Amino acid sequence: MNRQEFMTESTPANLHFHVVSGGARLFKSLPDGRRQIIGFAHKGDVLPAYPCTHYHYSAEAMHTLRVMCVPTPYLRHLHETSPGACAASLNTARQLLVGLHNRLLMLGRQTARERLAAFLIAQGTRMGRGELWPVDPGISRADIADFLGLTTETVSRLLSAFHREKLISRQRRSIHILDLDRLRAIVAHSE
Amino acid sequence: MNRQEFMTESTPANLHFHVVSGGARLFKSLPDGRRQIIGFAHKGDVLPAYPCTHYHYSAEAMHTLRVMCVPTPYLRHLHETSPGACAASLNTARQLLVGLHNRLLMLGRQTARERLAAFLIAQGTRMGRGELWPVDPGISRADIADFLGLTTETVSRLLSAFHREKLISRQRRSIHILDLDRLRAIVAHSE
DNA sequence: CGCAGTCTTGAAAGCTGTCAATGCAAGTGG
DNA sequence: CCACTTGCATTGACAGCTTTCAAGACTGCG
CATH class of the missing domain: 1.10.10.10 (Winged helix-like DNA-binding domain superfamily/Winged helix DNA-binding domain)
Structure with missing residues (x-):
């Protein structure tokens, strides 16, 4: 299952993925093939989410990969009813933001x-x-x-x-x- | 109040800022002065937040700027008790993630x-x-x-x-x- | 062993940065 | 009202870092 793309940019986002084992590459590409890796996901990670109806990046298995799929509506329901779950998601999102800010500095200025x-x-x-x-x-x-x-x-x-x-x-x-x-x-x- | 820095990198994060009017530059800098602007904040925006105890970027007024300060503990309390408020914050965080992913592609590959x-x-x-x-x-x-x-x-x-x-x-x-x-x-x- | 894919290395080109000078507009003080 | 200053913006010449193009070398595998 190496290099298998299980999540594609601009595809309806029906599922959220949790990585159970293995690793995945998250990336975006330009029409001419230039590619930018957004990040890597390892065991325990949840693939950073999307506010709209479509995924905003693609993901592919790195070697072996097992993921757990969670329907988007279910997660939304969970967030709206359980403050704890929502706060946890908010926290991981914020950590991602900090990481991305650092990478912006890296890509832009280093x-x-x-x-x-x-x-x-x-x-x-x-x-x-x-x-x-x-x-x-x-x-x-x-x-x-x-x-x-x-x-x-x-x-x-x-x-x-x-x-x-x-x-x-x-x-x-x-x-x-x-x-x-x-x-x-x-x-x-x-x- | 032009160019006044009201939020500094690696300073204890006691307050969250809402922009009431005017605009702000959000940026990170390297020790030798190289600077990367993370984004701009305008009327209605909440400055993207930080999971830890310190700010991870600096912010300065662009021309005129009025901000509303919210104590961090208060916001945390709000998020833990009101699912709606937390879900709203999560949603804006996710929109920021999408924007940052695009900028990663831009800075890295365009x-x-x-x-x-x-x-x-x-x-x-x-x-x-x-x-x-x-x-x-x-x-x-x-x-x-x-x-x-x-x-x-x-x-x-x-x-x-x-x-x-x-x-x-x-x-x-x-x-x-x-x-x-x-x-x-x-x-x-x-x- | 030979093939396919990846990694390494070299030479040359190109894009962007650096350094430097000039232009332009607004503000200041005589 | 007019030098003079100050802060940006523009432009040019040149250097340098990274990419591009190309050729080998290495590794894993059938």
């Missing part, structure tokens, strides 16, 4: 080098205190590029540069952070 | 020409059926640039190009759309 460093940090430190995780090998260069608004070539070149500078190590497709502090410095004041 | 055309269309057709409005003269070239992730020089050059191509007219600082269809074509498939 260099390729800064963006990639920020991405590696985000991937490497996700849901861990000081733990350093490798970047999910299911995420291809093309995914990174489409997430950061770059080309795969630029991503590849920068990864090679980071490797030369001993900031990261690469084995197979997975990337490990070697020097978190220096990566942080790159993001902060464009080393 | 050219300067396409971004400016999209901006002019958005400004020129806001809250009107077929009505064409001039771009708010209170929005400077620097604002447009910081909104689109460009420089003022690029914005200026492109506006001149659009003017030469008879897509827009300029008088003082306000811009009028002359050929909406052709602008739309620029956005859609990169003319």
Whole structure:
């Protein structure tokens, strides 16, 4: 079920999806094929919702993926009757807003080098205190590029540069952070 | 009160703001001064909210501005007790999400020409059926640039190009759309 | 082993940014 | 009323970052 698109832009939004296991890419595309990845969804995530009758982005499975479908009317009913459920949804929506604001700054004002460093940090430190995780090998260069608004070539070149500078190590497709502090410095004041 | 910053990034978020009249710029900045405008807030808007204890962006008055301040705890209480109020907030949050998704695509994948055309269309057709409005003269070239992730020089050059191509007219600082269809074509498939 | 897809690397082109000068309009003070 | 200042906007020349185009290299797999 790799690469299977289960949710398409400008299609009637009858269902909400909860990710039960696996991962999904959320993206928007331009008519000529240029693609921007909005975000990734992992186990436990609810795909960010849409106020209107149509989806506003597409989603496809990354490798394996199991989702739970919730009819939109049911969710709406739940929100209108249970303040707790609605408040919870509002909270996740707000967290998404904060993340998107940061990405706006990143895409609009940071260099390729800064963006990639920020991405590696985000991937490497996700849901861990000081733990350093490798970047999910299911995420291809093309995914990174489409997430950061770059080309795969630029991503590849920068990864090679980071490797030369001993900031990261690469084995197979997975990337490990070697020097978190220096990566942080790159993001902060464009080393 | 022009340019007065009434809300600052990483400051304790004790108050929510409703815009009563006038306009505000919402933005984030990098330590070296690079700035990205998140959006503009006009009469009736509520400044997009923050799930944590700190604001995640700054806001400043554009010309004149009157805001109504609502204590955060009060709003939280309201949301927890009134499903209607919470659902309304959730709905505006979702509309913001859709807008931000589109801007992600714009900043990550569209050219300067396409971004400016999209901006002019958005400004020129806001809250009107077929009505064409001039771009708010209170929005400077620097604002447009910081909104689109460009420089003022690029914005200026492109506006001149659009003017030469008879897509827009300029008088003082306000811009009028002359050929909406052709602008739309620029956005859609990169003319 | 060979194929297909992905990743890496190089050279060149292009778009946008940087630096710098000029123009333009409004406001200030003599 | 007229220099003079100040803040934007416009324009040009040039540099630089990223993309584009193209060729190999690597990996997984039948």
